[in-house]
Amino acid sequence: MNRFLAFVKKEFYHIFRDRRTLVILFGMPVVQILLFGYAITNEIKDARIAILDKSKDHLSVRLIEKIRSSGYFLIEDYLNQEVEIEKLFKEGTIKLVLVIDESFAQNLEKQHATNIQLLADATDPNTANTLINYATAIIRNFQAEINSGTLPLTIIPEVRMRYNPNLRSVFLFVPGLITIILMLVSAMMTSISIAREKEVGTMEVLLASPMQPGQVILAKVVPYLMLSFINAVVILIMGKFIFGVPINGSLPLLLLESILFILMALSLGILISTVTQSQQAALLISLMGLMLPTILLSGFIFPIENMPPALQVISNFIPAKWFIIIAKSIMLKGVGITYFWQETLVLVGFTILFVALSIKKFKIRLA
Amino acid sequence: MEEPIIYAKDLTKKFGDFTAVDAISFEINRGEIFGFLGANGAGKTTAMKMLIGLWKPTSGKASVAGFDVYREAEKIKKNIGYMSQRFSLYEDLTVVENIQFYAGIYGLTNQQIKSKTTGLIEKLGLLEVRDSRIQSLPLGWKQKLAFSVAILHDPKIVFLDEPTGGVDPITRRQFWDLIYEAAHNGITVFVTTHYMDEAEYCDRVSIMVNGRIEALDNPSTLKKQFNVDTMHEVFVKMARPQEA
Incomplete structure (x- = not known):
C-alpha cells in the first residue's frame, strides 16, 4: 500500500x-x-421581427401583444404597406415579418377562419425554421385562448417539447x-x-x-x-x-x-x-x-x-x-x-x- | 564453494528468426564486479533483461540470487537494483522526491525512507540542490544519484546498463568509486559497458560478439592471452577480428 x-x-x-x-x-x-x-447554441432569443397589421382590431392587437411578451421576439418595426417588407429583408436586420390580413377579428369571429402570413429570411434556413416554429406555436396558443368560451369544435394541435420544453x-x-x-x-x-x-x-x-x-x-x-x-x-x-x-x-x-x-x-x-x-x-x-x-x-x-x-x-x-x-x-x-x-x-x-x-x-x- | 549469485547456462533469446542471445553460460560470485562487454547490438541489454525478469528467455537456464528467472521473476526483482541505459530518474521531480519515490516503490518504511534520504543527500553532497528538479543537475550528478537510488534498498545485486554514457573519463572514475564502495559492502555489480577504460576496473569481464560470449576472464589474463596492453585492444581483436 x-x-x-x-x-x-x-x-x-x-x-x-x-x-x-x-x-x-x-x-x-x-x-x-x-x-x-x-x-x-441553436436557440433564438430576441429575434428582430416586423409586423404588418392591416386590420388593427382588438384581436390583432392582442396577438401582437402576445408575441411581444413571449421573449423570443423583438418587434423592431410596424409596417404600413407590403412594399416595405422587401426593403427590410434586404437591409438584413429583420428575420421574420408577420402579416395580419384585413378584418382579422371579424373573419375570425364570423367565419371562424382567417389568414396570417409569416415571411422569414431563409438565407439561414435553420434560424428561419426555428423562428417559424416559435411564431406558429404562439399563434396556436392565441387561437386556443380566444376559442375558450365558445364551443371547442376546432382541434388545436398542441406542440410541447418534452424534457427540454424550451428547446435549450x-x-x-x-x-x-x-x-x-x-x-x-x-x-x-x-x-x-x-x-x-x-x-x-x-x-x-x-x-x-x-x-x-x-x-x-x-x-x-x-x-x-x-x-x-x-x-x-x-x-x-x-x-x-x-x-x-x-x-x-x-x-x-x-x-x-x-x-x-x-x-x-x-x-x-x-x-x-x-x-x-x-x-x-x-x-x-x-x-x-x-x-x-x-x-x-x-x-x-x-x-x-x-x-x-x-x-x-x-x-x-x-x-x-x-x-x-x-x-x-x-x-x-x-x-x-x-x-x-x-x-x-x-x-x-x-x-x-x-x-x-x-x-x-x-x-x-x-x- | 559458495553458490554463484548469478548463474546462466545456455541462456538463449530469439526474436523470430533472429537470435539476439545465443546460448550464453557464466557464473558470477557474490561481491564481484562483473563487466559485461560488447559492441552495440551484441546482445548485452537483451541478456540483462532476461536476468532481471523483464523478458522471458527462449531457452536455457538461469538463476539470480538463487531464484529461477522463469518462475521466480518477482522474487528476483525484490533482490536486485537496476539502472537503465536511459536514465531512471524523473526530470520533473526534485532530488528528494526521486529518492522518496524509489524508496517507496521498493517498500521501505517511512522511517527508513527518512534516514536514507538524509544520508544519501549528505553523502553525495546534494544538500544545496535537494529541492531542485533533476533536469537542472549536470549529467554526472544525475548518474551518481541514479546509481545510489538503485541500491537504496540494499539489493544483493545491482544491474547497470551502460551507466556512464555521455560523461567524461574523470566523472566516470568518480562514478566507479561509488561502484567499488557498493561492492565493498557486499553488493554484486553486473555492469554492461562499451567503454574499455571501465572494463579495466572490473574483477572479471565477458565479451559478447553477435549474441555469443567469446571470452570470459579477468582483465589481466585476457590481456596476456591476446598479448596486448589494454582491454581496448583485446576488445578490438575480439569484436572485429578481420581488422586485427
Whole structure:
C-alpha cells in the first residue's frame, strides 16, 4: 500500500508540474462548457421581427401583444404597406415579418377562419425554421385562448417539447460535454503518461522493481480517475448553476455511470499506450482515433438518426454514444437503470474488452 | 564453494528468426564486479533483461540470487537494483522526491525512507540542490544519484546498463568509486559497458560478439592471452577480428 501511495504521489507531481497537462485537465472543461453554453447554441432569443397589421382590431392587437411578451421576439418595426417588407429583408436586420390580413377579428369571429402570413429570411434556413416554429406555436396558443368560451369544435394541435420544453440546447450539450471531456482526460492523458514513461525509459526501471505491472498501471490510472471524476462533478455543477441544466434522475446513479464510463476510457487509454512507444504517437492516436469519432459520431453534435446507414452502424462502436444516452436519460428524462441497463452493459463490455486486449498485448511484450 | 549469485547456462533469446542471445553460460560470485562487454547490438541489454525478469528467455537456464528467472521473476526483482541505459530518474521531480519515490516503490518504511534520504543527500553532497528538479543537475550528478537510488534498498545485486554514457573519463572514475564502495559492502555489480577504460576496473569481464560470449576472464589474463596492453585492444581483436 505504501508503494502504491508513493507512486500515486509521484503521478500527481507530474500532473501538477506540467502546464500543458493542467490546461487540458482543468482549463479545457471550463472553457468548453462556457463556449457551448453561451456561444454555440441553436436557440433564438430576441429575434428582430416586423409586423404588418392591416386590420388593427382588438384581436390583432392582442396577438401582437402576445408575441411581444413571449421573449423570443423583438418587434423592431410596424409596417404600413407590403412594399416595405422587401426593403427590410434586404437591409438584413429583420428575420421574420408577420402579416395580419384585413378584418382579422371579424373573419375570425364570423367565419371562424382567417389568414396570417409569416415571411422569414431563409438565407439561414435553420434560424428561419426555428423562428417559424416559435411564431406558429404562439399563434396556436392565441387561437386556443380566444376559442375558450365558445364551443371547442376546432382541434388545436398542441406542440410541447418534452424534457427540454424550451428547446435549450445547453441541456443537450452538458451530457455530451461530460462525455467528451471524460474521454479526453481519461483516455488521452493516461495513454500519454504511460507512453512518457516508456519514452524516457523509466518504465523499464519500474518493471524491474518489485511493483507488479498491474500495480504500475493501476497506480498510473488512479490519479486520472480521481481528476476525471472531479471534472465530471464540476461540469454538472456549472451546468446546474450557470445554465440551469436539471438532474431529474438519481445523482448517485449518474455518478456511478460516470465512473463506469471513466473506467472504460482509462482502459482504452491503457490499450493505446500498449501499442505506442512515444508521447507523440499516443497523442495522435488519441486525437485522431478517439476525439474526432467521439465528437462527430456519438450523437453529441450531429443526430445519429440523420447519418447515412453505414455511419449509424459505426456509431455503435463509439462508447461515447452509449454514455450520452445514459446521461441524457438520467439528467433530462429522470428515468432509472431499468431504462438503460442495456447501454450500461455495453459500456461494461467495452471495458472488459479493452482490459483483456491490454493484458494480452502486455504479455506479448514481456514474453 | 559458495553458490554463484548469478548463474546462466545456455541462456538463449530469439526474436523470430533472429537470435539476439545465443546460448550464453557464466557464473558470477557474490561481491564481484562483473563487466559485461560488447559492441552495440551484441546482445548485452537483451541478456540483462532476461536476468532481471523483464523478458522471458527462449531457452536455457538461469538463476539470480538463487531464484529461477522463469518462475521466480518477482522474487528476483525484490533482490536486485537496476539502472537503465536511459536514465531512471524523473526530470520533473526534485532530488528528494526521486529518492522518496524509489524508496517507496521498493517498500521501505517511512522511517527508513527518512534516514536514507538524509544520508544519501549528505553523502553525495546534494544538500544545496535537494529541492531542485533533476533536469537542472549536470549529467554526472544525475548518474551518481541514479546509481545510489538503485541500491537504496540494499539489493544483493545491482544491474547497470551502460551507466556512464555521455560523461567524461574523470566523472566516470568518480562514478566507479561509488561502484567499488557498493561492492565493498557486499553488493554484486553486473555492469554492461562499451567503454574499455571501465572494463579495466572490473574483477572479471565477458565479451559478447553477435549474441555469443567469446571470452570470459579477468582483465589481466585476457590481456596476456591476446598479448596486448589494454582491454581496448583485446576488445578490438575480439569484436572485429578481420581488422586485427
